Structures are given as C-alpha cells and as structure tokens.
Amino acid sequence: MARLAEGPASVGALAEPFRMALPTFLQHLKVLEAAGLVVSEKQGRVRMVRIRAAPLAEAEDWLARRRREWEAKLDRLQAFVEALETETKEKDH
Secondary structure: OHHHHOOOEEHHHHHOOOOOOHHHHHHHHHHHHHOOOEEEEEEOOEEEEEEOHHHHHHHHHHHHHHHHHHHHHHHHHHHHHHHHHHHHHHHHO
16 A cells, blocks of 8 residues: 555556565455455556545544544543542642
8 A cells, every 4th residue: 555655556566575476465456446445457468556545535534533532532531530649649638
C-alpha cells in the first residue's frame, strides 16, 4: 500500500521486494482488491495496480472518530483519578 501511494505500479514491481512466490503475492492483491482498496487492470501484457483513496479516507475518518472518543474517555478517567488523589490527600492532612 505504501508503494501504491506513490502511484500505480506493475504487479511484478510490487512483488519484487517481498520474499514470496508470485501466486502468493497475487492472493494478497486479490484480498486488497476485494476490500476495494486497490484496483488492477491489464495494460498490454502487464497488470497495473493502483490505490483507491476513497475507502482509505473513510477508514481514516472512522479511526479519527474512535480516537476522539477514546481521548475524551481517557481525559475523564484522568480527571477522576486526579480528583481521587486530591480527596485522599485532603483526608490524610
């Protein structure tokens, strides 16, 4: 995916850095294609693959919402712990 963020590439170029058989690499590409993250098309004798940005943007938006939710929860937890610590210190004095 990182390589495809730079632009379209042939299956061979994408597979080159990986230590796996081409059929195995093609299975990985099929999973990404089925998920809608990449699209491939034949250009002459070469199969070119390009990234589909829209599904990735949707995932990024979803993750950002979850991150904000969890940060808010953690902020509330921190405030609760600090209040408890303050209360405990006041009782000890």
